[in-house]
Amino acid sequence: MKFKYLMISLLLGELILAQVGVNTTLPKATLDIVAKNTDGSTVEGVLVPRVTGNALFSAIALNLYGIEQNSLVVYVTQGADLGNQTGQTSQVDGPGFYYFDAIDNQWKKMGNGSNIYNTDGTLSGTRNVMMDGHNLGFTDGRIGMGTNSPDPSAILDLTSTHDGFLPPRMTMAQMDAISGPAQGLVIYCTDCFGSLGCIMVNDSANPLTPNWGSMCSTNVHTGHIDDLQCSGATTSGIVHAGVIASGVSTTILYIGGNGGTYFSGSFNSTGVTGLTANLDGGTLANGSGNLVFNIVGTPSSTGTASFMITVAGKSCTFTVDVDSFTANVTSLDCANAVFSPSTIIQGQSYTGTMSVPYTGGNGEPYPQQSFTQNGLTFTLPAGTLLTGNGNLVYNVTGNATSAIAMSIPITFGSASCNVSKTVTTGGGSVTMCMANNTIKAWATHNLGADTSLDPNVPVKEIHGYYYQWGVKDHVADTDTPVGAISGWNTTTASNGAWNSGTEASPVKTALDPCPVGFRVPTKSEYADLVNNTSNSIIGTFAIDPTNFGSAKQFICPGNGNKLTFPASGQRNRDNGALTLRGSAGIYWTSTDYSNANAYYYYFINSSVNSANYNRAIGWSVRCIAE
Structure with missing residues (x-):
């Protein structure tokens, strides 16, 4: 009955006054609703239609x-669901009153939503923001992080x-x-003072001429000297025109050192160009001391190379004589070059010699010459040619990074040729059960392991190297100290760095560190290996930098072949520090995931899993046959 009276009243109000009042006979607007009671004894208010954001999206x-x-x-x-926050409901992101703006064709939330999180403005008083128990406070024009006072x-x-x-x-x-x-x-310089790193402060009042002072952990102040004596410079080694400078250095005396630090520097030559004098950063003596500049480059001509240097606030110029290269041979016989020892194995340290026969030597002296290739350094010490026939004997040291057929360019005077030398893998392969009753050959050892040892008996020497994803050269080995590695590179490689093809049809790239005939496996290939073999553990899985005896072993049920993965741990992505050795074997795949991550497989005591992570971390690599 009350409803009927209400409807009659509304109709009469519309017909007579063109205004409607609820609980009032004198409406002050088109619709004037007055509370029935103001003492809180009854429910008062207006209920507008209630809907969900998804319902408005459906409309x-x-x-x-x-x-x-x-x-x-x-x-x-x-x-509305995130995917439904579009069109008319693009702003309907939470509960609240919304009105429809037909001009903008949008549902808009009532109230401007302004707060200190999304709108500029002025704080009228103290503000404290809490996130996960951590405080950010604004008090009397001051900012406190971790404190509200x-x-x-x-x-x-x-x-x-x-x-x-x-x-x-x-x-x-x-x-x-x-x-x-x-x-x-204030900044932190990552490579100041010989890549030691240091907090630096600009203490110059003139922004056009900054003066960066050091705040190193040793509390050593910025270096200054009273005098830099280039006039007494002494040079060790000989520089010849057109020949790469090698083993040449210049020593300069300074006086009045204050015990402070000085920057590394590179100073290009004038007069005879093409040379650079490099100085490593370091610490001055209190009083007198020497600075040693390494001379590198290829001088453009004979004459005098001048170097204008500035160190610890003082400048001077020293010179280096560039002589004519008078030593000469009629020919070089690269085809009969001899290596001793004769075998170079990829990933294993090599120390030996390479002898290259020559004819028609003119008996003149020659300077040291040096170059690098495939991780090996070839150094011809300074010496004197025989008159007639002889041998140029190069000292060879390093670790061959790839098992390839090397073509080693040799140039002496006007003669040149190329020495051919093949670097072997040194390790074997084993066929393992894969998907669809197929088999695939895998390398028996990790990259960088001692391939002369049994790959199924985990010891330190079979753990091998650590690689960052997409990078050809290794970044650490089992002898690298466990702490942070100075100069660790945190820049990640690009997509496709180790696979320019597809997951189903991988194509090895030039950055792939695996030897000839092998490449880094894809995520799918690791999955096939795991899913088609049984596995067991060797040793005790426990985090310990000295624990080299734990490993996960995969056994092919078809032929009983074994593949063993040592639990080598990882080198931290931020600084290269060692973690997890002895408790996890973590191996890169060639499959990229995003611009910063790539897929890997990891083996722990109880499980085998795949995931993705940042490419700057250092993990092991096991190769698969191409």
Whole structure:
């Protein structure tokens, strides 16, 4: 009955007054609703239609809301799903009152939503923001992180008992490229002072002439000297025109050193160009000392090469004589070059010699010559040619990074030729059961392992190298100290660095570290190996830098062949420090995941799994036949 009376009243109000009042006979608007009671004894208010954001999204397809619904109001009980926040409901992201703006064809939330998280403005008083138990406070114009009461003397107060403050990190070149650095500007230089790294402060009041001072952990101040005596410079080694300088250095005396640190530097030659004098950063003596500059490059002509140097606030110029290269031979016989020892094995340390016969030597002296190829360094010591026939004997040291047929260019005077030498893998392969009753040959050892040892008996020497994904050269081995590695590279390789093909049809790239005939396996190939073999553990899985005896072994049920993966752990992606040795074997695949991650397989005591992670971390590599 009350409903009927209400309807009659509404109709009469519409006909007589063109205004409607609820609980009032004198409406002050088109619709004037007055509370029945104001003492809280009854439920008062207006209930507008309640819908979900997804329901409003569904209405878009039916074209229900248009110009005639302009200013319509609803209450959204639940925001639209993320995929439904589009079109008319692009702003319907949570519960609240929404009105339909037909001009913009949008549901808009009532209220401007302004707060300190998304809108600029002025804080009228103290503000404290909490996230996961950590505080950010704004108090009396000061900012406190980790405290809601920043010290009155500080505009920024960072408080913590377990975290530190990281200033911007950059190279010395990037530091020097800062435009107009302010006095007091602070950065951390990653490669200052011989790549030791140091906090640096600009203490110059003139932004056009910055003066970066050091705040190293040794509390050594910036180096200064009273005098740099280039006039007494002494040079060891001989420089010849057109010949790469090798084993040449110049020593310069300084006086009045203050015990401070000085930067590394490179100084190009003038007069005779093509040479560079390199100085490693270091610490000055208190008083007198020597600076040693290594001379590198190929001089453009005979004459005098001049080097203008600046170290620890003082400058001077020293010179190096460039002589004519008078030593000469009629011919070089690279075809009969002899290596001793004769075998070079990929990934194993090599120390030996390479002898290259020559004819028609003119008896003249020659300087040291040196070059590198495939991880090996070839050094011809300074000497004197025989008159007639003889041998150029190069000292060869290093670790051959790839098992390839090397073509080694030899040039002496006007004669040149190429020595051919094949680097062997040194390790074998074993066929393992794969998908669809197929088999595939896998390398028996990790890359960098001692391939003369039994691959199924885990010892230190079969753990091998650690590689960053997409990088050809290894970044650590089992003898690398467990701590952080100076100069660790955190830049990740590009997609396709180890596989320019597809997952189903992989193509080995030039950056693939595996020897000839092998490549880094794909994620799918590791999955085939795991899913078609049984596995067992060897040794005790426990985190210990000295634990080289744990491994996961896979056994092919068809032929009983075994493949053993040592639990070599990893080198941290941020600084190269060793972790997890003895508790996990972690092996890269050639399959990229994103611009920064790639897939890997890891073996622990109880399981075998695949995942993806940042490419800068250092893990083991096992190769598969192409």
